[in-house]
Amino acid sequence: MKKISSFLVLVLMTAFFVGCGGKADSSDGVYEGVGQGKGGDLKVEVKIEDLGITDIKILEESETAGYAASLSTLINDIIKYNSTDVDTVSGSTLSSNGLLEAVKDALDKAGIDPKDLKQVKQEEDDGVKEEVSEEYDVIVVGAGGAGLAAAIEAKMDGANVLVVEKMPIAGGNTLISGAEYAAPGNWIQEKEGIEDNPQLMVEDTLEGGDHINDRDLVTVVAENALEDAIWLRDEIGVIWEDELMFFGGHSVKRSLIPLGASGREIINKQLAKAEELEIPIYLETKAEELIMEDGKVTGIKAESNNKSYTLTAKKGVIIASGGFGSNIDMRVKYNPEIDDKILSTNTVGSTGDGITMGEKVNADLVGMEWIQTYPICDPLTGTLLYFDDARLFGHTVIVNKEGKRFVEELGRRDVMSMAIKEQTGSVCYEIIDENGYVESKLEQNHKPELDYLFENDLLVKADTLEEAAEKFDLNVDEVVASVERYNTYVEDGEDPEFNKRSLPSKLEKGPFYILKAAPAVHHTMGGLKINTNAEVVDTAGNVIEGLFAAGEVTGGIHGKNRLGSNALADIIVFGRTAGRNAAGK
Numbered sequence: 001m002k003k004i005s006s007f008l009v010l011v012l013m014t015a016f017f018v019g020c021g022g023k024a025d026s027s028d029g030v031y032e033g034v035g036q037g038k039g040g041d042l043k044v045e046v047k048i049e050d051l052g053i054t055d056i057k058i059l060e061e062s063e064t065a066g067y068a069a070s071l072s073t074l075i076n077d078i079i080k081y082n083s084t085d086v087d088t089v090s091g092s093t094l095s096s097n098g099l100l101e102a103v104k105d106a107l108d109k110a111g112i113d114p115k116d117l118k119q120v121k122q123e124e125d126d127g128v129k130e131e132v133s134e135e136y137d138v139i140v141v142g143a144g145g146a147g148l149a150a151a152i153e154a155k156m157d158g159a160n161v162l163v164v165e166k167m168p169i170a171g172g173n174t175l176i177s178g179a180e181y182a183a184p185g186n187w188i189q190e191k192e193g194i195e196d197n198p199q200l201m202v203e204d205t206l207e208g209g210d211h212i213n214d215r216d217l218v219t220v221v222a223e224n225a226l227e228d229a230i231w232l233r234d235e236i237g238v239i240w241e242d243e244l245m246f247f248g249g250h251s252v253k254r255s256l257i258p259l260g261a262s263g264r265e266i267i268n269k270q271l272a273k274a275e276e277l278e279i280p281i282y283l284e285t286k287a288e289e290l291i292m293e294d295g296k297v298t299g300i301k302a303e304s305n306n307k308s309y310t311l312t313a314k315k316g317v318i319i320a321s322g323g324f325g326s327n328i329d330m331r332v333k334y335n336p337e338i339d340d341k342i343l344s345t346n347t348v349g350s351t352g353d354g355i356t357m358g359e360k361v362n363a364d365l366v367g368m369e370w371i372q373t374y375p376i377c378d379p380l381t382g383t384l385l386y387f388d389d390a391r392l393f394g395h396t397v398i399v400n401k402e403g404k405r406f407v408e409e410l411g412r413r414d415v416m417s418m419a420i421k422e423q424t425g426s427v428c429y430e431i432i433d434e435n436g437y438v439e440s441k442l443e444q445n446h447k448p449e450l451d452y453l454f455e456n457d458l459l460v461k462a463d464t465l466e467e468a469a470e471k472f473d474l475n476v477d478e479v480v481a482s483v484e485r486y487n488t489y490v491e492d493g494e495d496p497e498f499n500k501r502s503l504p505s506k507l508e509k510g511p512f513y514i515l516k517a518a519p520a521v522h523h524t525m526g527g528l529k530i531n532t533n534a535e536v537v538d539t540a541g542n543v544i545e546g547l548f549a550a551g552e553v554t555g556g557i558h559g560k561n562r563l564g565s566n567a568l569a570d571i572i573v574f575g576r577t578a579g580r581n582a583a584g585k
């Protein structure tokens with residue numbers, strides 16, 4: 001159980017209550033409560049004044065980072081309406097319920113029945129916000145991996161920088177990702193004798209994207225990926241693990257793993273650097289539109305709870321607002337198949353705002369219909385499951401309900417996802433043995449997720465393969481036959497059925513684990529068209545002066561399908577490129 005980091009400690013607005021007569025109620029005070037979140041115990045401290053909830057602090061939680069962001073929305077609502085009868089946050093029902101349970105527990109300790117909480121008269125909203133005008137050299141929209149890389153680079157290059165982030169915490173999808181990073185020719189490859197070079201990564205990426213990618217942009221990523229991974233290590237303090245992962249579609253093992261196989265390592269270190277460099281990050285501040293003057297972008301309009309900002313950028317605006325995986329209308333507009341029946345791994349902030357803002361200044365869009373699903377996600381919520389690390393280390397066999405293998409376990413994400421969608425129940429079953437479990441450090445890196453999966457019957461463990469398969473009511477004989485055949489392929493070093501590109505070990509040592517999983521929307525490949533300087537290009541092919549973009553908000557780099565671990569390389573390389581060019585270096 002971790003202590004929640006200080007920036008998540010939410011000091012929240014004062015609520016206004018009818019009849020706050022000033023007389024202390026006997027239940028006034030601060031009470032602790034516990035609920036069951038998605039990752040385990042969720043502990044809160046609730047301040048009660050005159051039968052009103054005036055503050056809620058999260059003391060402990062083990063939620064996936066992105067859910068913590070959505071919890072703050074819920075906390076705001078509980079305080080605003082002085083009620084536990086509020087809507088849970090979509091996409092994070094389990095965490096939301098855990099929080100509500102914890103608040104109710106605290107109320108119980110205060111001797112208050114939730115229905116006895118004072119009715120709230122909402123403060124009349126006169127709609128008047130404070131008008132604020134500020135001036136910077138560079139303004140960055142979005143504090144995910146790309147935005148923070150851009151801001152740090154621009155500041156290091158001498159620019160005065162501001163970052164605006166619409167969510168209550170920084171990090172975006174980068175924070176909740178595994179954050180593996182494809183870096184051809186890296187130091188671990190050298191140690192392991194793996195030959196690689198940027199050109200090979202370019203070819204793999206083009207092949208993975210069905211050759212509709214922009215070769216020039218891909219080349220920028222591949223040629224700078226290693227240098228920027230070293231920059232993250234040496235300048236930003238990111239710790240890379242001493243081993244590599246093998247992602248589907250890459251022809252060699254080339255992906256670095258951040259400490260704990262989590263984007264927390266990248267974002268936390270970027271935030272520490274931003275703080276050291278004194279880069280202001282305005283949280284809960286949403287960029288609404290770009291300001292254009294004489295055909296040039298000169299700033300943005302942004303809104304917070306109580307302020308309307310006019311923010312001037314003397315040198316440039318960098319859009320790094322991520323993709324649109326959580327915006328169902330936008331998904332359906334560009335690809336009707338990716339409708340509301342498909343869950344999403346994304347944070348609620350991925351709504352394509354930067355694309356919409358860009359369109360209004362005539363920015364060109366590329367590849368909008370290419371929306372990637374990730375094959376191994378929670379069938380209940382859509383959350384990407386890090387149990388899948390075992391697959392990326394090569395240790396899994398995937399079967400269907402009938403117990404049969406049906407796809408290469410290290411195949412492309414889109415190929416695997418579509419193959420899974422066609423199986424019974426549109427789910428698959430990922431099998432590993434004890435060796436795979438230990439080698440993949442599942443317990444070490446992802447314990448809260450494992451607890452959640454066991455509790456929700458999505459993961460089973462048994463001494464024998466037969467018993468494990470029975471628990472999911474799979475065709476046991478077929479499961480055993482599939483694994484036995486697979487083990488002979490490991491011996492032969494070749495998989496004649498599905499050509500699995502890495503066969504490190506047999507599945508033979510109990511206990512065995514089986515995960516039930518389904519695909520969910522993961523990455524939107526399309527977005528703003530940029531050139532190799534990260535400048536945004538308009539529909540006539542001209543650069544829009546003063547406007548840069550980096551990260552998932554851009555299109556063209558990943559073609560029809562993004563290879564795993566290419567996003568991190570992309571967002572850091574193009575984040576830095578945008579920062580450098582916006583700063584005018």
Ligand code: ADP
Pocket residue numbers: 141142143144145146147164165166167169170171172173174175285286287288320321322323349350351353354550551552553571
């Ligand atoms: P990338 O990987 O490209 O950095 P992320 O999803 O990690 O993308 O980060 C994008 C960030 O941008 C998220 O933190 C998201 O909340 C933020 N964001 C999205 N739209 C806006 C907006 N209109 N104003 C400010 N921040 C935004």
